[in-house]
Amino acid sequence: MLTAVAISLDGLGFAAWLFLASVGLTLIYGVMRILNIAHGGFYALGAYSAAWAIGLYTQTGQTIALTYLIIPVAALVVGVVAGLTIERGVMRYMYGRDEVLMVLVTYAIFLILEDVTKLIWGTDSYIAYQPAYWLGTIEIFGIPYTIYKFLTIGIALAVGLVLWWGLTRTRTGKLLLVVINDREISSALGINVTLFFTATFVIGATLGALGGALTAPEISVVPGIGAEIIVMAFAVIVIGGMGSIGGAMIGALIVGFARALSVHLYPPAELFSIYIVMALVLAIKPYGLFALSEGRKI
Amino acid sequence: MKHFLRTGFSFKSTSKKSLFFSLAALSSLGLSSGVTTAVADGHKNLKIGFVTFLSGGAAGPFGVPARNAAELMIEAINKGTVPAPYNSKGLAGASISPIFVDEASKQKVADYKKLVQKDKVDIVVGYISSGSCKAIAPVAEEAKKFTILFDCGTPQIFEKIVTSPKYVFRTGAHATMDNVAAARYLMARNIDASSIAGINQNYAWGQDSWKDFSHSMKALKPGLKVSTEQFPKIYAGQYGSEISVLLTKKPNVIHSSFWGGDMEAFVLQGSARGVFKRSKVILTTGETATNRLGAQMPDGTIIGARGPHGALAPEGPLNDWFKKAYFDRFGSLPTYPSYKMAQALLGLKTAADKAGKTDQDAIMAALRGSEFDTPSGKVTMALSNGHQAIQDTAYGMYKFDKSTGKSSLVDIQRFKAKCVNPPKGVSSTDWIASNFKGADCK
Numbered sequence: 001m002l003t004a005v006a007i008s009l010d011g012l013g014f015a016a017w018l019f020l021a022s023v024g025l026t027l028i029y030g031v032m033r034i035l036n037i038a039h040g041g042f043y044a045l046g047a048y049s050a051a052w053a054i055g056l057y058t059q060t061g062q063t064i065a066l067t068y069l070i071i072p073v074a075a076l077v078v079g080v081v082a083g084l085t086i087e088r089g090v091m092r093y094m095y096g097r098d099e100v101l102m103v104l105v106t107y108a109i110f111l112i113l114e115d116v117t118k119l120i121w122g123t124d125s126y127i128a129y130q131p132a133y134w135l136g137t138i139e140i141f142g143i144p145y146t147i148y149k150f151l152t153i154g155i156a157l158a159v160g161l162v163l164w165w166g167l168t169r170t171r172t173g174k175l176l177l178v179v180i181n182d183r184e185i186s187s188a189l190g191i192n193v194t195l196f197f198t199a200t201f202v203i204g205a206t207l208g209a210l211g212g213a214l215t216a217p218e219i220s221v222v223p224g225i226g227a228e229i230i231v232m233a234f235a236v237i238v239i240g241g242m243g244s245i246g247g248a249m250i251g252a253l254i255v256g257f258a259r260a261l262s263v264h265l266y267p268p269a270e271l272f273s274i275y276i277v278m279a280l281v282l283a284i285k286p287y288g289l290f291a292l293s294e295g296r297k298i
Numbered sequence: 299m300k301h302f303l304r305t306g307f308s309f310k311s312t313s314k315k316s317l318f319f320s321l322a323a324l325s326s327l328g329l330s331s332g333v334t335t336a337v338a339d340g341h342k343n344l345k346i347g348f349v350t351f352l353s354g355g356a357a358g359p360f361g362v363p364a365r366n367a368a369e370l371m372i373e374a375i376n377k378g379t380v381p382a383p384y385n386s387k388g389l390a391g392a393s394i395s396p397i398f399v400d401e402a403s404k405q406k407v408a409d410y411k412k413l414v415q416k417d418k419v420d421i422v423v424g425y426i427s428s429g430s431c432k433a434i435a436p437v438a439e440e441a442k443k444f445t446i447l448f449d450c451g452t453p454q455i456f457e458k459i460v461t462s463p464k465y466v467f468r469t470g471a472h473a474t475m476d477n478v479a480a481a482r483y484l485m486a487r488n489i490d491a492s493s494i495a496g497i498n499q500n501y502a503w504g505q506d507s508w509k510d511f512s513h514s515m516k517a518l519k520p521g522l523k524v525s526t527e528q529f530p531k532i533y534a535g536q537y538g539s540e541i542s543v544l545l546t547k548k549p550n551v552i553h554s555s556f557w558g559g560d561m562e563a564f565v566l567q568g569s570a571r572g573v574f575k576r577s578k579v580i581l582t583t584g585e586t587a588t589n590r591l592g593a594q595m596p597d598g599t600i601i602g603a604r605g606p607h608g609a610l611a612p613e614g615p616l617n618d619w620f621k622k623a624y625f626d627r628f629g630s631l632p633t634y635p636s637y638k639m640a641q642a643l644l645g646l647k648t649a650a651d652k653a654g655k656t657d658q659d660a661i662m663a664a665l666r667g668s669e670f671d672t673p674s675g676k677v678t679m680a681l682s683n684g685h686q687a688i689q690d691t692a693y694g695m696y697k698f699d700k701s702t703g704k705s706s707l708v709d710i711q712r713f714k715a716k717c718v719n720p721p722k723g724v725s726s727t728d729w730i731a732s733n734f735k736g737a738d739c740k
Contacts, residue, residue: 002546003546006539006542006543006546007539009542010538010539010542011539013538014536014538014539017536114353118353122358123352123353123357123358123361123362124358124362124590125358125359125558125559125562125590127562127566127590127591127594129566129570129594132566132570133570137570137571137572143542143545143546143571144545144571144572145571146567146570146571149538215535215536218536218563218566218567219535219536219559219562219563219566219567220535220558220559220560220561220562220563220566221559222355222357222358222558222559222562223353223354223355223357223358224353224354224355224357224402224533224559225355225533225535225559227354228355228533228534228535259539260539263528263530263539263540263542263543264539264542264543264546267526267527267528267529267543268529270500270528270529270530270531271500271529271530271531
């Protein structure tokens, strides 16, 4: 019973982190058909900016409670600035080009972002543990869990719900779905596709930065975290079906639980668990579990 | 060519004579900057390729402190300002010209070959990762290039990968020392170790570290129980599940050879969830984080430094000079990668000065089986036909003083080199399995 509870909570916690880190990636792919490798750079920027801002703030000796505001604000600022700069500065000249070329372009941007991060924050690690410690822990069957982890799970759920609601229940979201289905017809109908693209890219970048910012209090923020997350994020969105928000959530849950199961029951399999799951899913559903259907054009 | 000269450079109306002078001026610039091999004080410059992490997760805690130490030592050796017995200029009089290469490359072997074939370095000093060393050691032997591995820890290098080394040396002790000493520390301090667990990175370094530690513990304390063996992926960063397992299994002792960001993340996540209160945690590379984590590193954590480095270094004029010079230049105290880089360069200087010349065969012959002083004490090239170093080592317990905001290591226990390193000609695994036959711990 204890192990089952631990697996459930660990799986859920890991899944929440994965979902937050990958949802922006799948959103951008869904709307823009761009495999955005630079997403890892947004994640790193979010983590660094939050850790740096929390560090500065805590030196003032003020209440830790405000750091929970610093996290989303830091993510919002770097997400909007970096997302807007890259979309307006580079990506808009690339629309309509081959998807492989887009991968190369976003990979180049990712490398630049890595160097920018190193230029701004150096190579030393940043530690911003205060928000994760301040809330304390709760014991479940005698095992302490940080309340911050449950907060992260809650935020992941909220992000998923807001995106679902925004896409399916608002006029803007419905228009976006039209753009996703056929950008040429959308444009002909008078929908400002360029604006939708810019907005989507900025939202995706901000979500990536939010994933990093929320993770910062639990980890040591070091160079290279962007490269690590992009591999995991790709695994998640491939399993879920690229471009599907619900798929990303299910993909994150599958990967999270696969990892928790292997760690608890058979640790040597941990290294391969994600890839075994991915291979199994793709063997059955080659385009992922909830792949978006492609409209056939005449 | 004519077109190139006309449009590519400002030589378009240059006569042959002025072109010659321009080239001569460029050549003299090259000489004065020391970039090319040159003659200085009647000796050749020695071009050394330094390979260390300059980007990625290992740059901050390892690569950059190692590069800093290299820069500091190169300058001091070239000027002859290292304390005695190293107060002569250069390596046998030859100045060092460094080239720094990032170890965080996906093409480590190609980078190594470029250093040797294109940059034509005289010596390569480098490699922090055990994975890098495993890849480079056989290539160095094949290329017949004098190569000093300064930091990587896996004992496999000379026990499995290159069993009869000629060109590859390692001036730091390998990981067997760290883990045997960790086990001996637990015994010496009477720490309850009736059940142990490990959380180590899933590659040569983590696997070898755990194998040596767990086997040493079984040899020293027969009948102990291994609660769990966790091997998360390197740079995983998130250890929620592993921590739950450690909390569920409740081992008395947890061993980890995690390093850098992984180690810091484990400490942050583990201490928040009470792992360090329920178990005695031993971090074999913990020293690099002691100045950074402050109160977040729980008191009583057993800390290693991959040798007697940093806060575990013995007092002496060389260590005093090194700490002061490093702090004055970089504003922080040197951690063990800095010490190990200094160790490599002082070993090189000892050998070159002893040989009295700078050709690679002469320096290698002098380094083989040599002994030399370092800021971390005496190093002896005792194993693998004189190519692998051993040295005394130490462990201590972390203590943080809230009033001063400073950390220190207490209950330090020192171990003689021959107590925690296998004897000549015996592999680490066989030595531990033989219950440390031939160990000198008096």
